[in-house]
Amino acid sequence: QKEVEQNSGPLSVPEGAIASLNCTYSDRGSQSFFWYRQYSGKSPELIMSIYSNGDKEDGRFTAQLNKASQYVSLLIRDSQPSDSATYLCAVASNYQLIWGAGTKLIIKP
Amino acid sequence: DTGVSQDPRHKITKRGQNVTFRCDPISEHNRLYWYRQTLGQGPEFLTYFQNEAQLEKSRLLSDRFSAERPKGSFSTLEIQRTEQGDSAMYLCASRRGVGNEKLFFGSGTQLSVL
Numbered sequence: 001q002k003e004v005e006q007n008s009g010p011l012s013v014p015e016g017a018i019a020s021l022n023c024t025y026s027d028r029g030s031q032s033f034f035w036y037r038q039y040s041g042k043s044p045e046l047i048m049s050i051y052s053n054g055d056k057e058d059g060r061f062t063a064q065l066n067k068a069s070q071y072v073s074l075l076i077r078d079s080q081p082s083d084s085a086t087y088l089c090a091v092a093s094n095y096q097l098i099w100g101a102g103t104k105l106i107i108k109p
Numbered sequence: 110d111t112g113v114s115q116d117p118r119h120k121i122t123k124r125g126q127n128v129t130f131r132c133d134p135i136s137e138h139n140r141l142y143w144y145r146q147t148l149g150q151g152p153e154f155l156t157y158f159q160n161e162a163q164l165e166k167s168r169l170l171s172d173r174f175s176a177e178r179p180k181g182s183f184s185t186l187e188i189q190r191t192e193q194g195d196s197a198m199y200l201c202a203s204r205r206g207v208g209n210e211k212l213f214f215g216s217g218t219q220l221s222v223l
Contacts, residue, residue, distance in 0.1 A: 008149070034211070043200055043214040044152065088151050090212075095140075095164075097212060099151030 002027045004091050006100035015109050019076040023089030023100055026070070032092035033065055033072045037085045038102065044088055048074060079107045111135055113215035115201050121221045122191055129187045130218045134203030141184050142212065143176055144200040152200055158184060159206070191222045 003026045013019040021035075032051055036044035050056045050063040050072065062075040072091075076083055086102040114133040122128050134141045139160050144152035155174065156166045160181035173191075178184040188195055201215045 004151075041219075043198075043217045046211055046213065049211055090151075095157065096154060099153075101149065101151045 002091075002093050002098050004089055004098050004100040006087075006089050006103050008101060009104040010106050011103055012106045012108055013079050015079055015081060015107055017079055019079045019083065019105055019107070021074040021076075021087050021089075021103050021105065023072045023074075023091075024070055025072070025089075025091045025098070027091065027093045027098070028067075028070065030091045030093055030098075033063070034090040034092075034097065035061075035063060035072075035074045036088040036090060038088055039085045076105075081107045081109055083107050113201055113203050113213055115199075115215035115218050117218055118216060119219045119221075121223065123223050124193060125190055127187065127189045128191060128220065129185055130199055130201075130220075131183060131185050132201030132203075132215055133183045134201070135213060136182075137205065138203035138213075139181065139206050140204050141178060142202045142204075143184070143186050144202065146198045146200055146217075147196075155186070155199075188220075191220075193222045196220055196222045 005024045035048040037047050038044045048063040050065045056063045060077045064073045084107045086104045088102045089100040090097040116131045141158045143155040146152045156176045158178040173189045176186045198217045198219050200217045202212045204212045
C-alpha cells in the first residue's frame with residue numbers, strides 16, 4: 001500500500017516567522033511531488049511542484065526534496081494570516097496522485 | 110474562464126435518492142479524475158478517465174457509483190440510492206497527458222445526504 005504521511009497539526013506559527021511543513025512517502029519510484037493549499041470548504045490549489053533533489057523556490061515558498069530519505073517539505077517564509085489553511089502533500093505514483101491527509105497551519109497575528 | 114467547472118456547488122438529498130454531478134475540465138486536458146473528500150482527510154481517488162475511456166475505478170467504490178465521459182470532454186458522476194455515508198465533497202480534477210502531472214481542481218460539489 002503506497003502511503004503519504006503528514007502530521008495533521010495544527011501547526012501554529014507567529015506572523016512573520018517561517019512555517020515548515022513535512023511529508024514522507026513510501027513509493028521509492030515516485031518522481032513528482034506536489035504541495036496543495038486548501039482553505040476550509042474550498043478545493044485544493046496547487047502551490048508548488050518539485051521533481052529533483054534539492055530546493056525549489058517560488059516567492060515566499062520553498063519546496064525541498066530528498067529522495068534518498070523519501071522526504072519532501074514546504075517552507076513558507078514571512079508567514080501571513082492568509083497562509084492559514086490545510087497543506088496537502090501529493091506524490092505521483094504511475095498515473096495517480098497519492099495524497100496525505102494534510103497539515104493544518106495556523107498563522108497567529 | 111478556462112478552469113475546471115463543477116455543477117452543482119451544493120446538493121442536499123434524502124437517503125435513497127439518486128444524484129448526478131457534472132464536471133467540465135480544462136479544454137486541452139485529456140485526463141479527468143473524480144475524488145471524494147471528507148473533513149480532515151486528503152482527497153480519496155474514485156475514478157479516472159483518459160479521453161472517453163474509464164481506465165480505473167477505485168476498489169472502494171460500490172456499484173452505486175458510476176461515471177461517464179461520453180465524448181472525452183465533460184464527465185458525470187452518478188450516485189444511486191444515496192446513503193448518509195456518501196455525504197462528502199466530490200472533487201473533479203483534470204490534467205494534460207503524460208509528462209505533466211499537475212492536477213487542477215474544480216470547486217467541488219458538497220453533497221449532504223439526510
